[in-house]
Amino acid sequence: MPVDLDNSSTVSGDASVSSTGNHQNPLPNSAAKKKRNLPGMPDPDSEVIALSPKTLLATNRFVCEICNKGFQRDQNLQLHRRGHNLPWKLRQKSSQEVKKKVYVCPETSCVHHDPSRALGDLTGIKKHFCRKHGEKKWKCDKCSKKYAVVSDWKAHSKICGTKEYKCDCGTLFSRRDSFMTHRAFCDALAQESSRNHTHSKKQNPDILTRKKPVPDPKSITGSNPVETQSTKIISPSAITIKRPDSPKTPRQILQAAKEPTGLNGVYFESSSASPSIYASSSSSSSSRSLFAPSSSIEPISLGLSTSHGSSFLCSAGFSAQPAMSATALLQKAAQMGAASSGGSLLRGLGIVSSTSPSVDTLVPHGLALGLPCGGESSSGLKELMMGNSSVFGPKQTTLDFLGLGRAVGNGGGPGPALVGPRGSIDVAATFGAGEFSGHDIGRRTSS
């Protein structure tokens, strides 16, 4: 690493060593207030300093020439020098006016390496160098954000976790403006209010909480949840069109809020434009309401265990319901398998034996399909299939695979064959695993 590279050139691109042209006008810098240059446009007469990374990161840049003690700040060094009782001449700072210094980043690929983009503050360039080209050594303990500059880390830790705004959909925000933007487009919020059927309830808070009077997106969201959906789809594509111009519209802000993977959203959301049209609130609301009755299945079915099946379903009011989702049906079937009176359903379907007097025992054996233990979610279905006597025959509540308790015609049939995992694996293995042998099947079906 080379020693202190303290070469300087003017910002205006002169290759010569620091111009001394300005000595003639010693402005009373210390007296006058330091002018702050516009960002990105450093003072053209300022002296450009390019420090090496080592110097930049060095904590003690200022060294006392007498005792070689290092200091972080020039003022501290001067203060310290006073203590050496220097003769008056050496004690003074140079009578020259202090030329304004600007600093460039030593990293060659960095934008700030160019003198025209130099930063005016030493601390600033140090922080920049650490942030962009340094290793992030400081990690927030609450979330996983990492920082290279201590002050950044401290500032973040202060606000991390102190989220103040919470949307109804559950997202937390530490900034008011991002919270507002989110609320305007939050579909959960829109659906919530549409479900409550109180448009006024929804529109008023939206209007009140809106900081910026934005015309299109928010007025549309105010009206209809479905249109919220389509607006959300439309606006990202509008954003892609608008991106070349840079006026700061609220849509732009939304875009910025989603950056950079907001672009991800653009691609993914715009391609979902067509199916989302199909997402009518009616269908989704119907599916929502479907799950409510499932909890009421059990009491109703229990209550109707004595009544005949067809009325069971009618009185449960299912005929009035829209089509149940497949998941709900599976859950219901599993519940029926577990409940003791699901058999009334099959009775209702007309699965009544006209021959056998003991209806209960006939049907369960049909379902006495012992199954191997599988995942927890399918256990209910298995119970249905296991044809617990408790399902269809109110007499016994325990599994009776052997069917020995019931002597009626059916016999133990399918039950014992498939009791427990061991048995079923044997059965299935011969059929299922490896190569199929048509012979096995042939043997079974030949009579």
Added chain:
Amino acid sequence: MVAMFQEDNGTSSIASSSPLQVFSTMSFTRPTLLSSPSSPFKDLKPEERGLYLIHLLLTCANHVASGSLQNANAALEQLSLLSSPDGDTMQRVAAYFTEALANRIIKSWPGLYRALNATQTRNSNVSEEVHVRRLFFDMFPILKVSYLLTNRAIIEAMEGEKMVHVIDLDASEPAQWLALIQAFNSRPEGPPHLRITGVHRHKEVLDQMAHRLTEEAEKLDIPFQFNPVVSSLESLNLDQLRVKTGEALAVSSVLQLHNFLASDDDFLRKNGYSLSGDSASSLPLPKSRRFLNAIWSLSPKIMVVTEQDSDHNGSTLMERLLESLYTYAALFDCLEAKVPRTCQDRIKVEKMFFGEEIKNIIACEGYERRERHEKLEKWSQRINLAGFGNVPFSCYAMLQARRLLQGYGSDGYMIKEESGCAVICWQDRALYSVSAWRCRK
């Protein structure tokens, strides 16, 4: 007792036959329910029909598993009457499962099976395949969330990297990498020199992808290179990937890894080797493990794996049927909530995307059964064993994923975090998982 049942045949007495036979011989005594004995199903309400379909499916599968084909046939008959690919969710699910079960039976006569498929052109339409894949991408947020999380994980892992090489093990959707290119473009330190290597069986798909990606990169003026590798994943040679030293490597695998498990059955049988055994180099390793080891040897900085999160790899038919019934019921429900029943695209996705998966899970065995979906836990174990450590997704990435799911319109989707991995669910039913991994030394 087992033997007794196995030798049971359809002509035996009613005593040992299934209720369906009994059912078919019974007279129907419910006038309110039935208009005439010949059409017992006319007046079934949708819920009743749905429940009966479930009952039939389970019964049929049981018969198929135990080999009582007569009974299975009776069940299939009723299933075919009641189910339909145009009907409600349960009817559709049942239709595909019915077909799969029938296929399974036929496969036990290999000659018959092949003869029935003799006139089917083996070279399936590539554009049709691509189209169906695209439909899946459009109609479900799953791939979108996967791509979002994958890209986020890659961007975060590649912070500060100047040379980035991404390997896509199934390069079929340009949207994923288009988004990545744009994300790299807007990162504060500027875009890196980006290389993407795409692996796919069909050259046309890779050509299309190359075209789209290079076009985008040129527009944004990013140094970019796309390397197509026309190969199936099993026969992939790592040299073909051309990984260079000094570049930061990212690997993306979307719904591909489970195919490797298909050869594990044979392997386990031959070698009696437990998958959780040690990785001593003298012992042979199953293909899935070998592949993961190979990826590990490339020292990727990040590997993102998207897989189904369901246990469809049970050793018995019943296990698989039960699990997959739940999974595909959920998936079909997703479609029902979003897309109208008459939509032809929906029927296409159901038939050609999910229907094929169902057929494979139910009807095939051994090496043919490629759709070996397993739970996230098992995948995590496997990937861990191969020398990878989990990289949790950042808060920002999860937030974006949640937003995307919310914005999708249906309120059944949910994303949850499970030991550093993201799981996409439909109303509590876990469907797919996305997880990110780095090389552990």
